[in-house]
Amino acid sequence: MSILVTGGAGYIGSHTCLELLNAGHDVVVIDNLDNSKEESLNRVQQLTHKKLKFYHNDLLDVTAVRRIFKENRINSVIHFAGLKAVGESNQIPLRYYHNNITATLILCAVMSEFNVFNLVFSSSATVYGDPARVPVTEDFPFGPTNPYGRTKYMIELILRDLYASNPLWNIVLLRYFNPVGAHTSGRIGEDPNGIPNNLFPYITQVAVGKLESLSVFGNNYPTHDGTGVRDYIHVVDLAIGHLKALQKLKENPGVVAYNLGTGRGYSVLDVIHTFEKASGIQIPYKIVDRRPGDAASCYADPGKAKQELGWSAAKGLHDMCADSWRWQSDNPDGYED
Numbered sequence: 001m002s003i004l005v006t007g008g009a010g011y012i013g014s015h016t017c018l019e020l021l022n023a024g025h026d027v028v029v030i031d032n033l034d035n036s037k038e039e040s041l042n043r044v045q046q047l048t049h050k051k052l053k054f055y056h057n058d059l060l061d062v063t064a065v066r067r068i069f070k071e072n073r074i075n076s077v078i079h080f081a082g083l084k085a086v087g088e089s090n091q092i093p094l095r096y097y098h099n100n101i102t103a104t105l106i107l108c109a110v111m112s113e114f115n116v117f118n119l120v121f122s123s124s125a126t127v128y129g130d131p132a133r134v135p136v137t138e139d140f141p142f143g144p145t146n147p148y149g150r151t152k153y154m155i156e157l158i159l160r161d162l163y164a165s166n167p168l169w170n171i172v173l174l175r176y177f178n179p180v181g182a183h184t185s186g187r188i189g190e191d192p193n194g195i196p197n198n199l200f201p202y203i204t205q206v207a208v209g210k211l212e213s214l215s216v217f218g219n220n221y222p223t224h225d226g227t228g229v230r231d232y233i234h235v236v237d238l239a240i241g242h243l244k245a246l247q248k249l250k251e252n253p254g255v256v257a258y259n260l261g262t263g264r265g266y267s268v269l270d271v272i273h274t275f276e277k278a279s280g281i282q283i284p285y286k287i288v289d290r291r292p293g294d295a296a297s298c299y300a301d302p303g304k305a306k307q308e309l310g311w312s313a314a315k316g317l318h319d320m321c322a323d324s325w326r327w328q329s330d331n332p333d334g335y336e337d
């Protein structure tokens, strides 16, 4: 029996494929390579000395999705595929709704046709919006503030309706906080197109000399040093969380949601200073205006995942910085190298 990984060539997907192969699972990937390169999967196979099966297809192509289920004995699906850029989602909301939501509808319909009812879905802390207080528990009210976040929120609702209609479904919703870092080999990591929107890839590109200086978005937030606070989580810890979620599916949990974060909040300045220590490189930065839509502080209460999945993050901020830096410095142009 195989695990189907949608979006498996992407950042979190590739790290999860590696952990799945290492744990002895058979892995089938579907990815349209819209935001990734097949090279990530080549490297996953080199690192594990194991093969996976790759379909270069779009989830919106129902015929292709059916073919994958016909050609493989799929037992469970981990659904990463989606568009994820917050700013872009404001400019092209229809593309986000279509790609993220319609693709999920197609995936679930084909899963039902083939009697596959085990699903792990990549949700996001973004469903909470700007939380009224921290740490955030899973029962917090939803308040996504952009179309990307609303696709995640809507998909969560759709998946709950699906379970209500047919209790054969087992669905784990994983709400990631801020995934960063890279595999310790330095062979796979995050490879954003163009100028990065997110803090970590921006810092590593400044460190490697591709960008001049970091803009820190605001230093007048009500946080310990005035800069925004987030719960950064190492991508390998996150990948392992998916293996724990697959285990959970075996208990027929219905629909369950878990925060995957460390439970610790770090400010932008904390990250800069830790990165400087880990890399030995000074990061030039300037304070600029707040970025519209940013929360002051967002970090998880990861207690439910610890209690019910037996999962907690093992890696700290220094590991995240050191591993991001190893990936970036070994691959200054990402998978193009």
Ligand code: NAD
Residues within 6 Å of the ligand: 006, 007, 008, 009, 010, 011, 012, 013, 030, 031, 032, 033, 034, 035, 036, 037, 057, 058, 059, 060, 079, 080, 081, 082, 083, 084, 099, 103, 122, 123, 124, 125, 176, 177, 178, 179
């Ligand atoms: P990513 O862009 O690196 O990976 C997503 C993959 O999905 C890409 O390889 C892309 O080519 C593929 N894809 C997109 N649409 C597709 C389609 N219609 N058909 C087939 N393949 C398609 O992103 P990531 O950081 O690995 O994120 C994975 C998932 O986790 C996404 O759903 C994202 O929204 C969610 N998430 C990410 C973060 C983050 O900060 N990275 C935080 C919370 C949640």
Ligand code: UFG
Residues within 6 Å of the ligand: 084, 086, 124, 125, 126, 176, 177, 178, 179, 197, 198, 199, 200, 202, 214, 215, 216, 217, 218, 227, 228, 229, 230, 268, 291, 294
């Ligand atoms: N920041 C800067 N300068 C930059 C980039 C970011 O100061 O160049 C700051 C932000 O203001 C924020 C912190 O660094 O305080 C983190 O910003 P990111 O863009 O790295 O991450 P966000 O928390 O804004 O959002 C990310 C993903 C979302 C996801 C969310 C929760 O981009 O898709 O985490 O998982 F929903």
